Amino acid sequence: MSPSLTYLESEHFEALAAALLQPDPALDRCTLHLCAETSDFLRFNQGALRQATGVQQTYVTVAVERGQRRTESLLSLCGDLAADVQRLQAERTLLTAQLDLIDDDPGLQRPAIATHSRRDERGALATAAHVIALVHEAAARGPKQDLVGFYAAGPVAHAFADSLGSRHWHRVESFHFDWCLYQRADKAVKTVYAGTHWDDAGFAARLDEATSRVQLLERPARTLQPGAYRVAFAPAAMAELLGMLGWGGFSLKARRTGVSSLMRLQRGDAAFAPGFHLDETIARSTTPAFSPEGFARPAEVALVKDGRPPATGGTLSSPRSAVEYGMPTTGAHGGESPEALHLHGGNIPDADLLHVLGTGLYISNLWYLNYSDRAACRMTGMTRYACFWVENGELVAPLNVMRFDDDVLRLFGPGLVGLTATPEFIPNSDTYGARGLGSVTTPAAVVEGLTLTL
Numbered sequence: 183m184s185p186s187l188t189y190l191e192s193e194h195f196e197a198l199a200a201a202l203l204q205p206d207p208a209l210d211r212c213t214l215h216l217c218a219e220t221s222d223f224l225r226f227n228q229g230a231l232r233q234a235t236g237v238q239q240t241y242v243t244v245a246v247e248r249g250q251r252r253t254e255s256l257l258s259l260c261g262d263l264a265a266d267v268q269r270l271q272a273e274r275t276l277l278t279a280q281l282d283l284i285d286d287d288p289g290l291q292r293p294a295i296a297t298h299s300r301r302d303e304r305g306a307l308a309t310a311a312h313v314i315a316l317v318h319e320a321a322a323r324g325p326k327q328d329l330v331g332f333y334a335a336g337p338v339a340h341a342f343a344d345s346l347g348s349r350h351w352h353r354v355e356s357f358h359f360d361w362c363l364y365q366r367a368d369k370a371v372k373t374v375y376a377g378t379h380w381d382d383a384g385f386a387a388r389l390d391e392a393t394s395r396v397q398l399l400e401r402p403a404r405t406l407q408p409g410a411y412r413v414a415f416a417p418a419a420m421a422e423l424l425g426m427l428g429w430g431g432f433s434l435k436a437r438r439t440g441v442s443s444l445m446r447l448q449r450g451d452a453a454f455a456p457g458f459h460l461d462e463t464i465a466r467s468t469t470p471a472f473s474p475e476g477f478a479r480p481a482e483v484a485l486v487k488d489g490r491p492p493a494t495g496g497t498l499s500s501p502r503s504a505v506e507y508g509m510p511t512t513g514a515h516g517g518e519s520p521e522a523l524h525l526h527g528g529n530i531p532d533a534d535l536l537h538v539l540g541t542g543l544y545i546s547n548l549w550y551l552n553y554s555d556r557a558a559c560r561m562t563g564m565t566r567y568a569c570f571w572v573e574n575g576e577l578v579a580p581l582n583v584m585r586f587d588d589d590v591l592r593l594f595g596p597g598l599v600g601l602t603a604t605p606e607f608i609p610n611s612d613t614y615g616a617r618g619l620g621s622v623t624t625p626a627a628v629v630e631g632l633t634l635t636l
Contacts (some may be wrong), residue, residue, distance in 0.1 A: 214270075229322070230321070243436050251286055303434055305355035307357055333359045352470040369403070376608070427559075430442055430519070448491060463482045485577060526605065538600060538628050
């Protein structure tokens with residue numbers, strides 16, 4: 183793609199939309215949805231750069247609608263406006279002809295009026311060369327650090343336009359650095375540093391904290407007996423649990439068909455603890471405020487309020503589910519999973535997490551999470567990376583990997599001791615096809631009675 187036209191600027195998208203979305207008496211609506219990025223990817227091993235990649239790509243979905251019929255195509259753009267317009271216009275002509283060949287879609291829903299939104303945030307990102315230099319410097323000082331990690335950064339743009347006059351623009355510049363300081367065998371300290379403004383001091387603080395915990399991994403590891411333990415979940419572990427909870431838990435269709443993991447919450451048979459407030463908060467995330475179909479998303483959707491379902495809402499609804507159940511859509515995608523979960527902070531000062539825990543487990547990360555009993559909201563998973571046994575508020579010894587199996591409604595209901603005051607923003611690190619923009623924002627938590635099984 184030519185660097186002069188990357189479609190990461192709104193005027194370039196507007197030029198594309200203006201040329202394509204001309205009124206056509208044969209159509210009710212023509213739409214254009216764009217996803218573009220210019221990203222740097224850096225891979226490190228043993229504190230040295232092993233791979234550096236730059237990706238510049240733009241994909242658009244062009245669709246035409248008439249009555250209850252819709253056809254669409256996904257195309258990659260080359261960056262030459264004239265060539266891209268010619269190709270999109272030809273595709274629109276082909277899609278229009280195909281409308282006569284398909285059946286009506288009773289689940290098709292489109293916005294009733296034109297909608298508009300704009301977000302254009304220019305971050306302060308470090309150059310790839312600067313990040314490489316910082317990592318090399320950090321790995322070389324003191325005892326040589328075996329740093330293994332992956333860094334992704336750059337601008338991402340999503341946009342939507344239709345022939346009815348809707349215009350949505352979303353551009354954010356962000357970075358995500360996910361690394362481990364490897365000690366031996368399965369012992370490592372995993373750290374994430376992410377945001378929209380790179381800060382050398384912030385990166386150094388995260389690295390120093392990880393370095394201090396790597397030294398603790400040199401102590402003999404403990405293996406715990408199966409049983410119930412008092413536990414502190416770090417924000418990264420909480421993000422895994424909440425993310426799994428969002429797998430059908432807040433879906434309108436899952437609730438109406440009775441397969442949601444939170445049916446007990448819905449029926450009033452169980453509840454989260456008072457003060458447990460969970461929202462889908464698009465306004466505080468890097469997620470676009472509109473759907474690929476052009477629906478404007480609410481800035482906030484309350485999912486759990488003071489431990490219970492809110493009086494109204496409480497679910498995420500795709501356009502199809504909204505039609506099926508006669509509800510307004512929240513603009514959720516087909517799976518109706520959260521993309522910007524936000525768990526409100528609690529009353530535990532951030533620095534006092536281990537002191538409130540007292541004696542028990544500090545769990546930094548989880549993996550292999552799944553439901554062991556979806557209807558009962560039971561999850562199973564394993565500890566991973568630097569998890570520690572804590573005594574009197576002090577990290578004492580690393581733990582060998584353990585599996586847990588427990589009722590999440592109980593853990594964060596009667597079992598919840600408290601949440602820390604400041605939620606941490608944990609972005610989606612997916613790069614499958616394109617960089618993800620979802621996130622979970624969550625505090626740490628102390629719970630009583632997590633069941634370890636083996």
